[in-house]
Amino acid sequence: MARATDTPDTTTDAAVLRLRRVSHTYTGRRRRTTVLKDIDYALERGTLYAILGPSGSGKTTLLSLASGLDTPTSGTVSFDGRDLKELGLGRYRNKHAATVFQQYNLLTYMTALQNVTCAMEITGTRPTSGSRRARALHLLEQFGIDRAMATRNVLRLSGGQQQRVAIVRAIACDVDILFADEPTGSLDEDTAQGIIDTFRALAHDEGTCVVVVTHSQALAARSDRTLVLRKGRLTEQPKTR
Amino acid sequence: MWLIGLAGAAVLALLINLAVKQRRREYGVLLAMGEKRGRVIGQQALEIIVVAALAIVLGSLFAPALTQHTGQSLLGKEAGSARHKLDSWKPPAPGSTGLGEGIDQDDKPVENADPTDRITVTLAPSDLITVGAVGLGIGLLATAIPAASVLRLSPRTILTKGK
Numbered sequence: 001m002a003r004a005t006d007t008p009d010t011t012t013d014a015a016v017l018r019l020r021r022v023s024h025t026y027t028g029r030r031r032r033t034t035v036l037k038d039i040d041y042a043l044e045r046g047t048l049y050a051i052l053g054p055s056g057s058g059k060t061t062l063l064s065l066a067s068g069l070d071t072p073t074s075g076t077v078s079f080d081g082r083d084l085k086e087l088g089l090g091r092y093r094n095k096h097a098a099t100v101f102q103q104y105n106l107l108t109y110m111t112a113l114q115n116v117t118c119a120m121e122i123t124g125t126r127p128t129s130g131s132r133r134a135r136a137l138h139l140l141e142q143f144g145i146d147r148a149m150a151t152r153n154v155l156r157l158s159g160g161q162q163q164r165v166a167i168v169r170a171i172a173c174d175v176d177i178l179f180a181d182e183p184t185g186s187l188d189e190d191t192a193q194g195i196i197d198t199f200r201a202l203a204h205d206e207g208t209c210v211v212v213v214t215h216s217q218a219l220a221a222r223s224d225r226t227l228v229l230r231k232g233r234l235t236e237q238p239k240t241r
Numbered sequence: 242m243w244l245i246g247l248a249g250a251a252v253l254a255l256l257i258n259l260a261v262k263q264r265r266r267e268y269g270v271l272l273a274m275g276e277k278r279g280r281v282i283g284q285q286a287l288e289i290i291v292v293a294a295l296a297i298v299l300g301s302l303f304a305p306a307l308t309q310h311t312g313q314s315l316l317g318k319e320a321g322s323a324r325h326k327l328d329s330w331k332p333p334a335p336g337s338t339g340l341g342e343g344i345d346q347d348d349k350p351v352e353n354a355d356p357t358d359r360i361t362v363t364l365a366p367s368d369l370i371t372v373g374a375v376g377l378g379i380g381l382l383a384t385a386i387p388a389a390s391v392l393r394l395s396p397r398t399i400l401t402k403g404k
Binding site: 070 | 266274397400
């Protein structure tokens with residue numbers, strides 16, 4: 001894929017994204033709530049991560065900080081050795097990271113196809129062969145969205161179909177890191193397994209770092225690394241054999 | 242006249258402000274994909290300019306006829322009513338002031354006068370340009386201010402609170 005690249009990391013560190021002493025506190029009218037405390041972790045290329053944790057543990061907050069949607073109260077997030085603040089959060093989101101939201105967050109005045117091609121246009125993604133439209137249609141079809149559905153307004157699609165469109169929109173942009181917040185929540189088991197297979201292929205075949213926030217033990221079981229977020233602390237759960 | 246213009250401007254600004262705020266979530270999604278803030282505001286501004294240009298063109302086509310018709314309807318009736326009053330005026334009897342008969346000497350028609358019974362309203366191109374420019378300026382301000390206040394937030398904040 002033709003895409004402008006930043007200055008490559010000159011270290012031998014395999015980490016594509018590093019969180020250093022990341023903490024985040026929400027300040028309300030009457031109180032302050034610290035949801036993340038001194039998180040230190042390095043995410044590697046070609047790896048599928050699953051982040052588990054109870055509701056309200058800060059999983060979505062962690063995802064937001066790692067994906068550049070927000071900045072931590074303290075600590076640094078670095079992509080390929082460069083602090084996101086130095087790189088530019090907008091540039092990071094545009095060129096290197098994509099997010100699949102739990103609420104899909106599709107552009108509701110567009111069709112499924114337009115949602116995908118619009119993302120490709122914004123990120124400057126150009127397929128090596130064929131047009132953006134052709135690639136978008138191909139990807140949508142791989143996820144069970146045929147041409148008829150692809151040219152329909154997204155609001156006329158079911159929740160599961162919208163979620164698949166959101167996933168395709170992120171995948172189509174050929175990013176270095178893909179973040180997904182509960183991507184299989186609205187899907188039936190077969191479709192959910194297909195999504196997991198896609199994430200594994202992205203990680204193992206394309207070298208993408210895939211980070212998934214999930215409650216699904218099935219997804220966690222098929223991930224390469226399972227991280228648990230509890231009381232603001234992130235720990236890695238050893239894989240049981 | 243200025244008060245009417247001010248009221249119109251306030252309504253226009255409020256409507257555009259509401260429309261921009263309804264697109265808050267869209268801004269969040271575009272920013273989440275890495276779109277630049279300037280381009281998002283630029284897109285909004287372009288939409289306003291296109292709508293304003295269309296409104297100015299349509300206004301230029303229909304305003305002269307509409308204002309003439311409206312002016313004639315409103316003021317022409319007044320002129321007609323005044324003319325009827327003048328036509329029905331009768332001089333008092335010789336030797337009488339006419340006060341006892343309800344005749345007002347002040348209402349006496351002016352001799353050789355050319356009464357107005359038709360109002361001609363014209364709109365100069367400069368008037369249309371002025372109104373168009375003011376409307377466009379209000380539209381752009383009403384777009385830029387709320388859009389900027391939303392776009393200064395992080396995409397996460399926009400998406401989680403943009404309901």
